[in-house]
Amino acid sequence: MKALLRRLDPVPVLLSLPAGLLLGLFLLIPLAATAILSLQAFSLYTGIQSVFNLDNYVEIFSDGYFGEIFLRTARTAALTTVLTILIGAPEAVILMRMKAPWRGIFLLVALGPLLISVVSRTLGWALLFGSTGIINDVLIGLGLIAAPLQFMYTETGVVIALAHVLLPFMIISVMTTLQRLNPLVESASYSLGASGFTTFRRVILPQVLPGIFAGSIIVFAMAASAFATPQIIGGRRLKVVATLVYDEYLFSLNWPLGAALALLLFVIVIIVAVGFNQLAERRFRRLYG
């Protein structure tokens, strides 16, 4: 031990101390405290009590109300992921093929929204969706529908807005994968006489797949725990786990239950992400050896 200490270079330790201390103190401890809080009981009259048990979790698992909200959260997150794949993956390939200066310009168009507040972006959808919203005007004007569709306070609306908010992550992920690959492979395929469709199916798609997988993990995790978008589009009527946690904390004041809900969401998201990641690694290890 002494020998180890003597050989230990103090410089990197000192350099990492400020960040290490701050994160240790203000990230790990609060998270641990939240885990403890989720084991405590709450009553409206006496507040948080110092009994520790799994009652909150039992309540979440046994009450169908919570089950329904968790299911809805999973459903919207999954549908959002599918939508970002359908839009983001082809667009990433298209962007990749663009030449200067178009590529730079449209890259800003595709990724720039990341820098705009989620609230503003979602507000845009609320304006488009509204009963006198532009989408319905256009659809009716085109004669596609007869009566206005309901987007506000529906899962459809939440999914569309969430997909818009999270789309840049899918594009980044797919483009990062494409960037690592040899740009000549596609030309090689054409030069071997393959058709456009064959080239897409046999050459492009397998290359894009790892990026789609990675992007899906990110998008799913963020969609499942998204708060602002479901809060604005879904409102009180269409709760997801995150908005439910918010209500428990700020209206019911049942912090222990809120903490249990938040942690459960966190754990589920982590499990899904890790599971998908393992699956992806097993599937793609050969490609990246």
Place this chain on the structure above:
Amino acid sequence: MTPEDANGHQRSPLVRISGLTKRYGNTTVVDRLKLDVGQGEFVSLLGPSGCGKTTTLQMIGGFVRPDGGKIELAGRDLTSVAASKRGLGIVFQSYALFPHMTAAENVAYGLEVRNVSRSERAEQVKAALDLVGLAPYGDRYPRAMSGGQQQRVALARALVIKPRVLLLDEPLSNLDASLREEMQVELRRIQQTTGTTTILVTHDQTEAMALSDRIVLMRSGQIEQIGAPEHVYDHPDTRFVANFLGKTNLFQGDVGQSKMRLGNLSWATPDATPDGPVTIAVRPEKIALADDGLPAKVSARTFQGGQWLLDLDTPHGPVLMQRQNVGARPPTVGERVCLTWSRDDMHLIREEAAR
């Protein structure tokens, strides 16, 4: 081989490396290296890629910590001295010029560190840029300079601090062929002007032979042979050295009864030569055509301007020979000839004895 002064007395070398060892995991990259470098000497570390040249230089420079051995500079142990306190000048393969400083600022940096006064700094920087022939370029930024110019700035920056030893890691490998030759001449001129003790790392044998007082041939972390370029060229200790330095023909012969035999050819050997199988090395330029000797058939002929290269098949394997492009036309492909060389141009290699 320790440098000797005019009277033949041994004087202590400026750099003395002994038992220098570096391991990465289980592989020993530099293995008990021992080397003395005299004041003002120009020594090249030469060897194939991955043989540990850079690692050796980095240990001398203080950027890689050795796992064993010692590096002494003028009798002082450097092994645990920080790189910034060693006072060595280093030119890196990538030049490592500070991109945000002009050429003059780059050169001035080492002086600034040494708290040299502003006016003196300007003077020394100018002198250093003059030395490398870049006087008018002081205000240029590195990215606005050619590879050769950047190379000179790096050299000036390393020399301006008047280092005890100059370390060069493949300084010319990023330059194109003609520029490289020009810079070789420059480098030799500058080294002789300043008299700075220099250690050069290279895998280019012509560069090493053109520049150095002595060549250190390395192979997988160990020294294969040390000596003056012409000595190592003419008297390689091992097949590896014979093959690495220039082209050579190797024959399997044997020695017995004070004779050295190759097929039915034979030569007298000095008495001391022990009996047994032996490798005979003959350089292509030492081989001549004759009426009698080793029978051979020309298998290919390459014209190189000043000379012809002939590939020949003989009973003792393929042979390469050079023929100056003077007078008679060389034999054509398929022609049968006889090869000969003088006894003195044959060099015997006994692998076991050498290692």
Place this chain on the structure above:
Amino acid sequence: MSSSNGFWSLAFHTLFVIFVMAPIVVVCFMAFTPEGYLSMPTNGVSLRWFEALLNNKEFVGSFRISLALGAASATVAALISIPAAMAIVRYDFPGRTAFLTLCMSPLMVPSIVLGVAFLRFFSQIGMSGTLVGLTISHVILIVPYVLRTIMNSLGSLDSALDHAAASLGSSAWRTFRRVTLPLTLPGILSGWVLAFITSFDEVTMTIFISGPGTTTLPVRLMLYIEDSIDPLVAAVSTVLIVMALVVMLILDRLFGLDRMLIGRSPSDPDR
């Protein structure tokens, strides 16, 4: 991808651009309506809602708080990330991977979880609703972004530069000050700007921990929208969108937005 886009690709691309831009453009247009309710400005444009915004003490106050919070947390995050990045990129030390994981872990924790965790923690140590507490929480949230940008920038420096400086007799500190810092400055600035805008826009975590005197702009906007949607919120959003645009141009100039988000692109190798 060397082949070019065909007709169907360009058609898809057009729809994509419409999809991405529509909500943003709609917000900006509606902010200029002369009417008292949300509508497209078909009967002329007006700045009345921006004027209303300027006269709204709550929104203006929140804007100030968000600016201060963004600047403070980005600065603190940069100050602690520079040495951390140096340690991770330049040194090998026991616990290096664990330290890197710790620094990046805020990316893994959903903001909503961070929000509830900080709410409980700050109320226990008596820091709830304070600007200091908000700053700490934002620093933790943005450290991964700053750290990654600075690490990229440090990692792309030739390590021979450090060796060259050392061989000239430069101390580690002087080398840092005269060589490393100037050369990583664009990376540090990009990290700062990215961190600033991330902090400025953060709403999910902040809504839990901001107090009455420390309501940030996005939180104020969120709370306002929960009540009613009128052209005032469109005006606020327009301001946020313009800010994002400015930040985007700065980042693109400093570092290349594509390089920052996607990594070096093979088609412009000297970027």
